[in-house]
Amino acid sequence: MAVEQIKMPQLGESVTEGTISKWLVKPGDKVNKYDPLAEVMTDKVNAEIPSSFTGVIKELVASEDDTLAVGEIICTIEIEDSRDPDAKVIASNDKQKVSTAAENIAAANHVNKSRYSPAVLKLSQEHGIDLNQVSGTGLGGRITRKDLLKLIESGNIPIAGQTAVSAATQAVDEAVVPSELPGQAAGAPVQPAPAVNIPVSSGDIEIPVTGIRKTIAANMLRSKHEAPHAWTMVEVDATNLVEYRNSIKTEFKKKEGFNITYFAFFVKAVAQALKEFPQINSMWAGDKIIQKKDINISIAVATDDALFVPVIKQADEKTIKGIAREISELAEKVRAGKLRPEDMQGGTFTVNNTGTFGSVQSMGIINYPQAAILQVESIVKRPVVMSNGMIAVRDMVNLCLSLDHRVLDGLVCGRFLARLKDIIENISKTTTSIY
Numbered sequence: 001m002a003v004e005q006i007k008m009p010q011l012g013e014s015v016t017e018g019t020i021s022k023w024l025v026k027p028g029d030k031v032n033k034y035d036p037l038a039e040v041m042t043d044k045v046n047a048e049i050p051s052s053f054t055g056v057i058k059e060l061v062a063s064e065d066d067t068l069a070v071g072e073i074i075c076t077i078e079i080e081d082s083r084d085p086d087a088k089v090i091a092s093n094d095k096q097k098v099s100t101a102a103e104n105i106a107a108a109n110h111v112n113k114s115r116y117s118p119a120v121l122k123l124s125q126e127h128g129i130d131l132n133q134v135s136g137t138g139l140g141g142r143i144t145r146k147d148l149l150k151l152i153e154s155g156n157i158p159i160a161g162q163t164a165v166s167a168a169t170q171a172v173d174e175a176v177v178p179s180e181l182p183g184q185a186a187g188a189p190v191q192p193a194p195a196v197n198i199p200v201s202s203g204d205i206e207i208p209v210t211g212i213r214k215t216i217a218a219n220m221l222r223s224k225h226e227a228p229h230a231w232t233m234v235e236v237d238a239t240n241l242v243e244y245r246n247s248i249k250t251e252f253k254k255k256e257g258f259n260i261t262y263f264a265f266f267v268k269a270v271a272q273a274l275k276e277f278p279q280i281n282s283m284w285a286g287d288k289i290i291q292k293k294d295i296n297i298s299i300a301v302a303t304d305d306a307l308f309v310p311v312i313k314q315a316d317e318k319t320i321k322g323i324a325r326e327i328s329e330l331a332e333k334v335r336a337g338k339l340r341p342e343d344m345q346g347g348t349f350t351v352n353n354t355g356t357f358g359s360v361q362s363m364g365i366i367n368y369p370q371a372a373i374l375q376v377e378s379i380v381k382r383p384v385v386m387s388n389g390m391i392a393v394r395d396m397v398n399l400c401l402s403l404d405h406r407v408l409d410g411l412v413c414g415r416f417l418a419r420l421k422d423i424i425e426n427i428s429k430t431t432t433s434i435y
Helices: 085-107 118-127 145-154 164-173 211-226 239-256 262-276 320-336 410-425
Strands: 002-007 017-023 036-041 046-050 055-060 067-069 073-079 229-237 282-284 289-291 297-299 349-352 372-376 380-385 391-404
Touching: 036 073, 118 145, 229 410, 239 262, 239 320, 239 391, 262 297, 262 320, 262 349, 262 372, 262 410, 391 410
Parallel strands: 297 349, 349 372
Antiparallel strands: 002 073, 017 036, 017 067, 036 046, 055 073, 229 391, 282 289, 372 391, 380 391
């Protein structure tokens, strides 16, 4: 019987660490190859770590809430047959990956020392522990939950010289942002804002910053600092769209099993307009602008405490029904915590359904490194002066476009919005098929 190690895998192109949120096995459990071992949370997604072997769980090296770098050991497995050719190949590959990971980890040891998991932050806040005075036993000097528990049990707790807020700020300061730009190294650090010493009073609630929230904050900061934002808006008469959708929604839901939403129509219209104005589907790359061939629409999906941006790939090639199905499936993945890294990669333009919250006008922050983001606001009934001079109640919607002025100018964006307005205003039962 041989003992093999399972390491923290790289769950995304620029992911450097993951937090064990839940173990799905315990020592003594028999597992098959590819069985899920643990649920892991990264700064991008939640995912499951599969077993590389068939065997029996020997030891859980990492505890729940522990944050480990890519390549660190999370558990060991006693495999049934070490002579199995597949096991040998996997073991060989794993050793090579671990060697590479170890080199990467060694280079980042000084960073690891000041990165704290949510569990470590929580314990330090509850017991007033100054993390700067704690020596960690984890890889690269990382402070683990076990280190703090030993300190607490011994009663030899370093007096906190800073508030838990500044400790959380330090974790944010160490955040890195993935880059999709050609020639840009992944994980390039973003210059943090100066730490703010906020006094904490009785009754205040201190909330540790999650990996996902760190990434949102860093991406938004980078976008606003690097991309000169401009903003423009058009009013669109969506009366025909509203009538068409209302006439088919009940039968569609009964037949297909999911909703046909207004948002699906808007995403399809955006994809069509992007095909006609490919300049909008571009990215700034320093000494050049990259005009993307594929039209991959990022859609913003919010949970109670985070924002995810899954991608509808090749949206211009999909029907309205196909887009509606994908919107439904991606939203369900977000709610269930099953979104995969690949579900959020490759976006070229973002459409945000701000109308869901009743908004009628907003200015979105561009989803870096894309060049623009469109906010689809609420459809509201308003009195409108028609071409014949009569006043009628119409279903109106504002479309708000934020643009990177390095890449795009008002002329092309104005034409893009005018075309988008034309497409939406001419949607009807006789001109538009959902299939």
